[in-house]
Amino acid sequence: MDERIKSFLDALAANLEGLAEDEKREALDYYEEYFSDALEEGADPGELLSRLDPPEKIAAAIRAETSIRLVNADPGLKNYSRLVKSAHAGITGPLSVFLLSLVIFTTYSIAIILFLCTVVSAAAACIILPASISEAFKIPARYIGEIAGTIGIGIFASGVCLLIAYGFYVLCRPLIRVSASLVYKMVKKGSKPGSNTVEAHQDVSGVTGPKRVCRSLRAGLIITAAGLAVSLASGLPVKLFMIFNSMKPADITVIQREFGMDGISEISIETAHSNIRLTEGGSGNISLEYEKSNWLDFDIKSDGGRVVFTERSNGRLPLFSLVSLHENRAELIISLPSGWEPGSVRLESRGGTINIESGSFPVQAKTYTGTIHLTVPADGDLQEIPPAIRAKSSKGAIFLQDKTTGAKRPYGTEYELQSPGGVTIRLESERGNIVLD
Amino acid sequence: MDAQMKKGLLDACVLHILTKGDTYGYKLTREITELMDVSESSLYPVLRRLETQGFLETYSAEHSGRLRRYYRITASGAKRLAEYKNGLAELKRIIDFITGGDANG
Numbered sequence: 001m002d003e004r005i006k007s008f009l010d011a012l013a014a015n016l017e018g019l020a021e022d023e024k025r026e027a028l029d030y031y032e033e034y035f036s037d038a039l040e041e042g043a044d045p046g047e048l049l050s051r052l053d054p055p056e057k058i059a060a061a062i063r064a065e066t067s068i069r070l071v072n073a074d075p076g077l078k079n080y081s082r083l084v085k086s087a088h089a090g091i092t093g094p095l096s097v098f099l100l101s102l103v104i105f106t107t108y109s110i111a112i113i114l115f116l117c118t119v120v121s122a123a124a125a126c127i128i129l130p131a132s133i134s135e136a137f138k139i140p141a142r143y144i145g146e147i148a149g150t151i152g153i154g155i156f157a158s159g160v161c162l163l164i165a166y167g168f169y170v171l172c173r174p175l176i177r178v179s180a181s182l183v184y185k186m187v188k189k190g191s192k193p194g195s196n197t198v199e200a201h202q203d204v205s206g207v208t209g210p211k212r213v214c215r216s217l218r219a220g221l222i223i224t225a226a227g228l229a230v231s232l233a234s235g236l237p238v239k240l241f242m243i244f245n246s247m248k249p250a251d252i253t254v255i256q257r258e259f260g261m262d263g264i265s266e267i268s269i270e271t272a273h274s275n276i277r278l279t280e281g282g283s284g285n286i287s288l289e290y291e292k293s294n295w296l297d298f299d300i301k302s303d304g305g306r307v308v309f310t311e312r313s314n315g316r317l318p319l320f321s322l323v324s325l326h327e328n329r330a331e332l333i334i335s336l337p338s339g340w341e342p343g344s345v346r347l348e349s350r351g352g353t354i355n356i357e358s359g360s361f362p363v364q365a366k367t368y369t370g371t372i373h374l375t376v377p378a379d380g381d382l383q384e385i386p387p388a389i390r391a392k393s394s395k396g397a398i399f400l401q402d403k404t405t406g407a408k409r410p411y412g413t414e415y416e417l418q419s420p421g422g423v424t425i426r427l428e429s430e431r432g433n434i435v436l437d
Numbered sequence: 438m439d440a441q442m443k444k445g446l447l448d449a450c451v452l453h454i455l456t457k458g459d460t461y462g463y464k465l466t467r468e469i470t471e472l473m474d475v476s477e478s479s480l481y482p483v484l485r486r487l488e489t490q491g492f493l494e495t496y497s498a499e500h501s502g503r504l505r506r507y508y509r510i511t512a513s514g515a516k517r518l519a520e521y522k523n524g525l526a527e528l529k530r531i532i533d534f535i536t537g538g539d540a541n542g
Contacts (some may be wrong), residue, residue, distance in 0.1 A: 030462055030481050033506060037463035040501070051470070065482040068488060169521040 002018060002045040005035050015059030017060075019066060027062050048147040060086055064187040072178040075173040077111060086307065087183045087271050100186055107179035108278055111172055125161035129154050143316045149234025150318040155227025157227070162220060193195075230304040239295075240323065243273075248329035249293045258285040265343035267334065272296060272312040273324040273351035273370070274332050280358050280377070281335030286377055291330035325351045325369045353432075359387045367429045371396075375437045385421035389436065396433040405436075443473055447483055448492075449521040455493060455510035456518065462506065484508060492517050 010136060018026045038048050052058065063086030070079040084104050119167070133153020136147045231237050242249060264286060269276055274296065281287065281395050284305060292298060295316040300309050309332065313320040336342065341361040345353050346367045356363055359376035376386060394412035404416035415436070427434050447469070453462065454468055466480045487493045490513035497504040508520070 026485065027481060032464050033461070033503075034466070036503065037461065037505070040465070051476070053476050058478045058481075060484050061479075062485075065486060069486070136488075384512070 002039075004049055005039075005045055008052075009035075009057035012059055015056050016062065016349065019063055023062070024064050027059075039098075045257055060187060064184055066232070067226060068180055069186045073175060075176040075180070077176065079105070080176045083183055087187045096186060100183065100336065101184070103179055103182050107175065110175055111154050112173070114168045114172050118165045118210050120160045121165035121168065122283045125158035125165065128161060129158040132157070132318070138315065139318065142394075146236055147236040147320070148318050149231045149236030152229070152231030152234060153237065153318075156224055156231055157222025158228075159220060159227055163224065166217070166220070181418045212328045213395060222421070231397055236318075239316060239317070243317075243323055243326050244329060246327050246329055251294050252291045252330050255288075255290045255292055255295075255298075257288045257290075259284050259285070259287075259307055261340050261342075263305055264302070264307055266306045267336075267342055267345045268306060269309045269332065269334060269345075269347045271309075271349040271352050272313060272320075273326060273328045273349065274330050275309055275327055275347055275355070276333055276347050276356040277333045278336045278345065278347060278358055279333065279335045280360075283335065284337050286337070287335050289333040289335075291332070293328055293330045296328075316414045327352045327370055359425065360426065362387075362423055364426045365428070367432045369431045370429065371432045372427045372434045373437070385423075386417075386419050386427050387421060387423040388419040389417040389425050389427070391416075391434045391436065392428040393429045393434050395431040396429050398436070400436045443475060446473070446486065447475065447479070449518060449525070451480075451483060451487060452492060452510055452514050452518040452521070455508055456515065457505045459496075459509045461508070465508065487514070 010029065012031060012143045013024070013028055016027060019027075039045070041226070053061075056346060063315065064083060067079060067083035067086055071083055073079075085283075087100055087104075131152055136154070139147050139150065141147070158418050172372040239249070261284075265304060267286070274291070274293070288300060288309060290298060290300075290309075295314060296311055297314040298309065298311045300307075302308070311332075313324070317323050337359070343362075345363045346365075347356070347363065349370045350368045351370050352367070352372045354365045355371065355375070356365060357375045359374075365372050373393075374389070376393075391398050391406065392412060392414045393406075396413075398406035398415045400415070406413040415434075438467050450469055451465065452539060459534065460468075461482070462480065465484075469475065469480060470477055484493070488495060488508075491511060493508050493510050495506050495508055497506050499505070
């Protein structure tokens with residue numbers, strides 16, 4: 001065989017390296033046979049070769065053809081990168097190379113972002129479900145509805161995350177398909193005019209297993225819907241929604257206690273996220289009126305000159321540390337006999353609002369996310385000396401008659417009002433606002 | 438002729454040539470290149486693709502002491518060609534319209 005033809009075939013073989021063995025064999029066989037037939041019919045080797053594209057181009061076209069077929073059958077990154085490799089071999093002009101790189105870079109960037117989104121959502125799904133189950137196990141067994149609801153929410157949320165993950169994954173496929181057909185067209189343009197024919201998106205035998213995907217998708221939807229149904233049936237989402245939107249709970253029990261003020265010098269109140277209102281009332285006793293929500297427990301006692309109230313979760317709601325960041329519209333009202341001045345009143349709530357409607361005795365109020373309102377009643381008694389106020393909020397703002405006030409300090413905002421009266425009201429909030437009227 | 442237009446016609450040409458009888462790569466290429474100006478190396482990918490799409494099939498037969506690969510049109514290939522021809526009938530009307538005044542139109 002002619003030397004030139006031999007070296008042509010060698011170059012072709014070298015350029016087809018990396019292609020599936022049978023595809024490569026097929027192409028080489030074709031060209032070997034082609035030359036044999038041509039020579040047999042008396043063609044001149046030099047002229048014959050001049051009618052063909054150079055072996056690099058031929059190989060690139062074959063590779064592109066093969067890989068576009070694979071991409072169409074299964075538009076994954078693996079097949080795409082194969083196509084890209086063949087495209088690199090087949091494209092030479094600097095502008096084409098630049099455009100090709102641009103297309104490839106964009107595709108990979110988007111694909112990577114989509115892939116990361118898939119991973120993040122799938123990971124979220126993997127975390128949410130076990131977390132919700134472990135939350136559910138912390139709920140006392142008698143609150144079976146809340147347990148089911150918590151698991152239901154977990155199933156629903158992780159199901160949604162998985163569906164989102166699947167959505168991102170699926171988005172990859174049309175992206176790769178479109179990009180592959182672009183790359184493919186560029187490869188075609190690089191060869192001699194008319195040297196190939198395929199529309200890249202031509203019907204290649206069906207994508208594998210859409211039925212199986214459909215079935216698992218449907219199963220996922222059913223499980224997700226079941227989780228939603230269970231959690232809705234338990235009423236838990238509604239309850240959480242109401243709490244997160246600071247709505248008054250539907251189901252409350254009012255509890256009233258009264259204590260004689262004799263011998264009492266200190267009042268200490270602590271709630272998780274129920275609101276606290278401190279007023280000076282008409283009755284001659286210290287009276288506590290507590291609107292108890294059914295996910296909270298409380299404890300009231302009076303000993304050694306102190307009245308102590310504490311509130312905590314009874315374990316019925318999941319994620320109570322998060323729930324208690326939101327105020328519960330149910331209220332604990334403490335009314336003190338007018339004119340009576342206790343030695344100290346301490347009010348503390350994590351997420352609830354504290355309303356202080358008094359100014360004649362020392363009060364210390366503290367919240368984490370709750371708001372503190374201080375209204376010193378103007379009851380016409382102008383003789384009364386206003387209290388000194390020290391207010392401090394790390395992340396929240398301090399308002400004085402609807403205007404922000406206070407000095408900025410490294411740890412937050414601070415407001416101070418001096419008064420000769422000797423009564424000081426201390427207000428402190430980590431994240432909530434402090435409102436002074 | 439426009440490269441894009443040729444691309445669409447190449448499949449149809451190959452299938453049409455095969456309706457006149459089975460043939461082998463070199464001969465097929467010669468027939469096509471006599472008809473239109475395409476690179477001789479452009480035929481292989483077309484044949485390979487038509488084969489994987491099931492429009493044609495191959496078989497080997499002995500020829501002067503070696504095996505030669507022959508191409509044969511399949512039933513679905515014939516169907517595909519008929520579709521092409523339907524499409525081309527419209528194209529022909531358009532061509533006739535454009536070149537209507539010419540003697541050879």
